[in-house]
Amino acid sequence: MKKILVTGSNGLLGQKITEKVLAEGRVKLIASSVGANRYPLKEGYEYAEMDILNPEKVKAVIERYCPDAVIHTAAMTNVDTCEENKTLCRQLNVEAVATLLSICEEKNIQLIHLSTDFVFDGKNGPYKEEDAVNPVSYYGKSKVMAEELIKDSKANYAILRTILVYGISHDMSRSNIVLWAKGALEKASPINVVNDQWRMPTLAEDLAEACLLAVEHHARGIYHISGKDYMSIAGLVRKVANYWKLDQSYINEISSVSLNQKAKRPVKTGFVLNKAIKDLGYNPHSFEEGLLILEQQMRVSPES
16 A cells, blocks of 8 residues: 655645545555644544755655655645745745655655646636646746756656635635635625636545545646536636525626736636546546535534
């Protein structure tokens, strides 16, 4: 049985990988993140406190556990914060990757690296893996820089690009668009939603499964991983409202320009998923199926 080390295990994707490993037992897991373990179940895996900005600590943890693969989920993902604090963004999204990469190269450890649809400019989506990157934000640029480092290395790697991940986890440090829209509409709070950006939202469970499939299939290269349904952001929010029978009159559709955000967003992304389906057996849920899974989880653990 393979041993995997996951960075950023306190985050949404990290927790979903832990959840999946505990339920299915396909690999041995070492979860790692900054600070204490926020996942409520503490048995069936090991936890190592690890700051990815501390190269000595990263090396010590990896040498202690000797994993077969590292799934690198930790990153700075707030697009506007990345634009405002480029130094920290580069440290977290590029320099930390360089640290992991050198260790994985040296010890022949497979690196599964999470990237984003924001490496593209959004003019010609949905995108295939081989399409040219052209980021319009510093966040996107930082992820391209990390991808280039990885591709230029001698490491055994797979880069999994994903889109607009949603789901529910324990003690969440940040929300996502589905939970935000549901929460606001339940409180009858008016919300502004852009109607000129298109995405393929990704259920966190599907992305966690793709990470494990990439390890199991010895995946090499770039893979596009997302949900299968293509929709505008406004359309997504209206689907959320429909599913939970919430009042759509509180949804105010606006253009991206009127938001005046620090960082530009690509207009139309989306992915062609054929490679992941063929090579990895990836089989994502529909958006409606994802909402049903969320609803079931909220019934079991409403405080999550």
